Amino acid sequence: MRKIISLGIVLTIFIYLLPVGIQYINDNSKSSFMQDMLSVHASAEIKDDEMITVSVDGKAEQISLEDYITGVVAAEISPDFPVEAIKAQAVAARTYAVYKMRAGRSDTHPDADVCDDFHHCAAYTPLTEKAASWGDNSENYQNTILQAVNDTKGLIVTYENQPIIAVFSAASGDMTESAKDVWGSDIPYLVSVESKGGDACSKYKETITFTADEFRNIIQKAIPSADLTGKPETWFTNSERSSAGGIKTVKLGSVQVTGTDLRETLGLNSTNFTVSTSEDSISFHTIGYGHGVGLSQYGAKYLAEQGQTYDQILTHYYTGTQIKSLDEISE
Numbered sequence: 001m002r003k004i005i006s007l008g009i010v011l012t013i014f015i016y017l018l019p020v021g022i023q024y025i026n027d028n029s030k031s032s033f034m035q036d037m038l039s040v041h042a043s044a045e046i047k048d049d050e051m052i053t054v055s056v057d058g059k060a061e062q063i064s065l066e067d068y069i070t071g072v073v074a075a076e077i078s079p080d081f082p083v084e085a086i087k088a089q090a091v092a093a094r095t096y097a098v099y100k101m102r103a104g105r106s107d108t109h110p111d112a113d114v115c116d117d118f119h120h121c122a123a124y125t126p127l128t129e130k131a132a133s134w135g136d137n138s139e140n141y142q143n144t145i146l147q148a149v150n151d152t153k154g155l156i157v158t159y160e161n162q163p164i165i166a167v168f169s170a171a172s173g174d175m176t177e178s179a180k181d182v183w184g185s186d187i188p189y190l191v192s193v194e195s196k197g198g199d200a201c202s203k204y205k206e207t208i209t210f211t212a213d214e215f216r217n218i219i220q221k222a223i224p225s226a227d228l229t230g231k232p233e234t235w236f237t238n239s240e241r242s243s244a245g246g247i248k249t250v251k252l253g254s255v256q257v258t259g260t261d262l263r264e265t266l267g268l269n270s271t272n273f274t275v276s277t278s279e280d281s282i283s284f285h286t287i288g289y290g291h292g293v294g295l296s297q298y299g300a301k302y303l304a305e306q307g308q309t310y311d312q313i314l315t316h317y318y319t320g321t322q323i324k325s326l327d328e329i330s331e
């Protein structure tokens, strides 16, 4: 039986993945080609033996949900992470897929539930294909991923008995960001929580420096009304930060911009940055890698190393949620 559920919410979710070595991370950023308006208007029962239609290289393919999740996990997280962290990733990936299946197909790919474009849905590489790049560890890593997916078969993260929008990123700062601060959508389970272990990510702290001319050229294209006359030290004013440290808004050459927009325009690792200047240069010092909302992959690694299990990790990062089987939520 199909259930029609109106959640009465319209969410703008930006899914964007950045390559980190052999892994991809689900990241969110605001750019025209990666925007997708998700309007939840209906939901259908989804079983764990369900087939999902995946647009692979632009061609729709039917794959079992669990095989799809295996390919997403293979593409999204380092296979040498502790298995409980990989299980957390598997459940987050499954939850996101189920959310998309229930939400209805996107105009971007009306013939498929999800696509393999990391800018839009999630990276997906069949496990055996991905394993070819793992060398001597191939068998080991494949077994770990298969175990992580199989041990969590059919499990998703729920809030009020519904699958959540299980966004994740590589490494947040000391606290995760809230969806409200990053995207302006107040989502009760995507609020700021403590997050340790991000500093194990090689990109946790990074500095990008632009010459004043380089910076002016980039900004003049993106924000033509910004006045960048004068010295670099006068360009940024009135910054407003989230409680987690990310820039919510800042004035750049007298024009108010969001941290998310600036991050996209400048290619910064995160919105959690400070600025330093010299006579003719400007530097951005970032903390964290990714939007910092929801599950932190390096945070999951840290908690797993502290002995926490995947369900403890997930309910820590997604506030007020419960792990349930697909059978339970379709009852």
Ligand SMILES: [Zn+2]
Pocket: 106, 108, 109, 114, 115, 116, 117, 120, 121, 122
């Ligand atoms: Zn897609």
